[in-house]
Amino acid sequence: MADYILETKNLGISFGGLKAAQDVNIRIKKNQIYGLIGPNGAGKTTIFNMLTGVYKPTTGTFYLDGEELCGLAQDKINHKGIARTFQNIRLFNNMTVVRNVMVALHNQPEYKCSVWESFFRLPRHFKVEKEMRAKAKELLRIFDLEEERNNLACNLPYGKQRKLEIARALATNPKLLLLDEPAAGMNPHETEDLEKTIRSIRDQFDMTILLIEHDMKFVAGLCDEVTVLNFGTVLAEGETRKALKDPEVIRAYIGG
Amino acid sequence: MNALKNIRWRHYINYIVIGIFTLVFAIITLTGGRLDSSLLFMLEKVAISIVLAVSLSIVVGFLGELSLGHAGFMCVGAYIGGKVAAVLEPSLGNTALNVLVCLVIGGVVAALCGVIIGIPALRLRGDYLAIVTLAFGEIVRSLFQNSSDESFGGTIGLETPRYTKQYLFIIAFLMVLLTLLVVQNFIRSKHGRAVTAIRDNEIAARASGINVTKYKLLAFTISAFFAGIAGVLYSFSNYRVQSANFGYNYSIEILVMVVLGGMGNINGAIISAALITYLDSKLATVLTGDLAVLQNLIYALILIVIVIYNNAPGLKNFRDRYNLTVLLKKIFKHKEDPARRTDDAAKWDVVPTKIEMNEILSIDVKPQDLSSDKPTKGGDK
Numbered sequence: 334m335a336d337y338i339l340e341t342k343n344l345g346i347s348f349g350g351l352k353a354a355q356d357v358n359i360r361i362k363k364n365q366i367y368g369l370i371g372p373n374g375a376g377k378t379t380i381f382n383m384l385t386g387v388y389k390p391t392t393g394t395f396y397l398d399g400e401e402l403c404g405l406a407q408d409k410i411n412h413k414g415i416a417r418t419f420q421n422i423r424l425f426n427n428m429t430v431v432r433n434v435m436v437a438l439h440n441q442p443e444y445k446c447s448v449w450e451s452f453f454r455l456p457r458h459f460k461v462e463k464e465m466r467a468k469a470k471e472l473l474r475i476f477d478l479e480e481e482r483n484n485l486a487c488n489l490p491y492g493k494q495r496k497l498e499i500a501r502a503l504a505t506n507p508k509l510l511l512l513d514e515p516a517a518g519m520n521p522h523e524t525e526d527l528e529k530t531i532r533s534i535r536d537q538f539d540m541t542i543l544l545i546e547h548d549m550k551f552v553a554g555l556c557d558e559v560t561v562l563n564f565g566t567v568l569a570e571g572e573t574r575k576a577l578k579d580p581e582v583i584r585a586y587i588g589g
Numbered sequence: 590m591n592a593l594k595n596i597r598w599r600h601y602i603n604y605i606v607i608g609i610f611t612l613v614f615a616i617i618t619l620t621g622g623r624l625d626s627s628l629l630f631m632l633e634k635v636a637i638s639i640v641l642a643v644s645l646s647i648v649v650g651f652l653g654e655l656s657l658g659h660a661g662f663m664c665v666g667a668y669i670g671g672k673v674a675a676v677l678e679p680s681l682g683n684t685a686l687n688v689l690v691c692l693v694i695g696g697v698v699a700a701l702c703g704v705i706i707g708i709p710a711l712r713l714r715g716d717y718l719a720i721v722t723l724a725f726g727e728i729v730r731s732l733f734q735n736s737s738d739e740s741f742g743g744t745i746g747l748e749t750p751r752y753t754k755q756y757l758f759i760i761a762f763l764m765v766l767l768t769l770l771v772v773q774n775f776i777r778s779k780h781g782r783a784v785t786a787i788r789d790n791e792i793a794a795r796a797s798g799i800n801v802t803k804y805k806l807l808a809f810t811i812s813a814f815f816a817g818i819a820g821v822l823y824s825f826s827n828y829r830v831q832s833a834n835f836g837y838n839y840s841i842e843i844l845v846m847v848v849l850g851g852m853g854n855i856n857g858a859i860i861s862a863a864l865i866t867y868l869d870s871k872l873a874t875v876l877t878g879d880l881a882v883l884q885n886l887i888y889a890l891i892l893i894v895i896v897i898y899n900n901a902p903g904l905k906n907f908r909d910r911y912n913l914t915v916l917l918k919k920i921f922k923h924k925e926d927p928a929r930r931t932d933d934a935a936k937w938d939v940v941p942t943k944i945e946m947n948e949i950l951s952i953d954v955k956p957q958d959l960s961s962d963k964p965t966k967g968g969d970k
Binding site for chain 1: 774775778781785788789793800801
């Protein structure tokens with residue numbers, strides 16, 4: 334089972350009578366960049382929400398690195414190693430860039446500091462703060478955001494906000510990174526840049542990445558494998574180029 | 590002198606100001622000078638208000654939730670503290686030790702109430718949480734009001750031992766310093782950052798692995814603990830605890846102090862708490878006889894004026910130029926080392942004031958530069 338970093342088994346959820354996702358089986362190998370695509374309303378983000386604990390699946394379950402995580406709270410799932418970004422950017426807008434990342438470093442065991450230690454500013458508080466700041470800066474450097482570290486997150490341009498969100502997700506030291514439409518609203522130049530960034534994340538952090546995206550060129554260039562969803566069910570899966578040429582997939586996207 | 594230069598004044602300025610203030614009055618009383626009892630009472634009241642405002646600002650300013658039951662926690666502290674003081678009086682007498690024991694017990698019981706009410710209530714958000722906290726305050730008040738005469742004195746209230754007034758205000762201000770220390774350190778730690786993250790975006794905070802319920806509960810508990818301490822101080826200051834004084838009106842008055850000081854601004858909360866308390870009791874003494882009916886009206890009017898002009902650009906400029914931090918920096922020739930700049934320092938320092946903006950603009954864009962580009966009036970057509 335541990336061959337796969339993420340394995341979902343018959344994952345499904347229904348809201349009242351609406352079956353938003355049904356019998357979704359996804360298997361992602363370590364170090365893969367995996368795509369989750371499909372027309373609007375196919376249930377892609379719903380699956381992300383199940384994988385991060387926002388929704389509890391009504392059927393099926395999923396395993397991360399062989400460990401069943403289904404049913405845990407959001408923060409617990411994050412501790413276990415799934416981090417995500419959001420379709421509509423959700424940063425801590427009134428905090429500086431570096432603090433956004435420091436918030437996400439919160440749970441790393443090396444930055445442990447009890448509430449009492451911070452109430453009275455015992456030496457560990459200063460040590461932990463210093464180390465967290467250094468680590469956050471290091472992450473920001475990778476994303477070319479170091480210069481912006483003292484700006485408020487809400488003042489960053491759109492592309493940089495997206496990058497910051499990814500940096501923040503990486504700060505939680507995940508095994509699997511979920512990216513929800515990372516290229517949305519980006520111009521071709523920025524998209525190209527993002528493609529490079531995602532690849533380098535995979536190589537540098539030894540990361541497995543699952544992403545939702547509508548830009549087919551982007552998906553075809555980046556993803557090793559994809560799963561295509563339509564109306565909550567799996568339409569096709571497998572190697573990206575093959576799956577994209579599947580007549581069923583073309584019909585779902587273009588109609589006919 | 591070098592060590593002094595490295596201190597971030599903005600972080601410690603409030604301790605310094607309150608510390609010096611306390612020290613001056615403490616020296617006067619400890620060297621045998623007798624202060625007017627109404628002045629002492631005022632000082633105690635101011636200290637209590639500051640503790641209340643700073644503790645509420647954790648929940649309202651930093652966690653971003655509305656709590657309308659702060660007086661309820663204070664009520665718990667006042668009654669428990671008063672009762673413990675009465676029980677301990679035969680053995681400990683009228684000593685500072687007695688006061689300190691009561692402060693600890695009162696605070697802890699209030700904090701426990703914070704936990705108990707917090708567990709179910711913090712699953713709620715916004716308006717709903719506000720209603721629950723409001724109900725909590727009223728429940729606590731009416732519980733004490735309907736208690737038996739032997740236990741908590743019922744409607745008449747609970748009489749508390751009389752602790753020497755000359756020293757009580759010193760204890761009160763030491764509690765202000767303790768509150769500031771704990772609250773500020775908490776806010777500026779990783780735990781405080783988690784709380785602020787929840788305020789900014791709860792969904793993202795959860796996804797970043799922050800246990801939202803735990804931190805909401807923690808913020809609520811700290812806030813309740815210090816409200817309890819303020820309650821104990823109140824019971825010593827007034828000799829009598831009456832449940833009628835802890836109605837929702839009082840909760841809202843504390844909320845006004847926090848909002849007026851600026852959300853998430855502890856120094857602002859301190860200043861507005863002191864100001865409002867002073868104003869409130871000054872009006873009560875100045876307006877006597879027929880004018881007494883105007884008291885609430887004038888109080889409300891002043892509040893409205895402050896709220897409107899607090900954010901006026903002119904006043905903001907003035908504050909940017911002539912605040913205590915700037916003054917201290919000038920005195921100690923404090924120069925900020927760019928490498929040491931913290932992110933929150935930079936956040937405020939980088940933004941030029943309006944006056945500076947005008948200076949920058951007037952240097953860059955000179956009238957003659959403009960005229961050379963544009964054809965002058967009446968030129969060749």
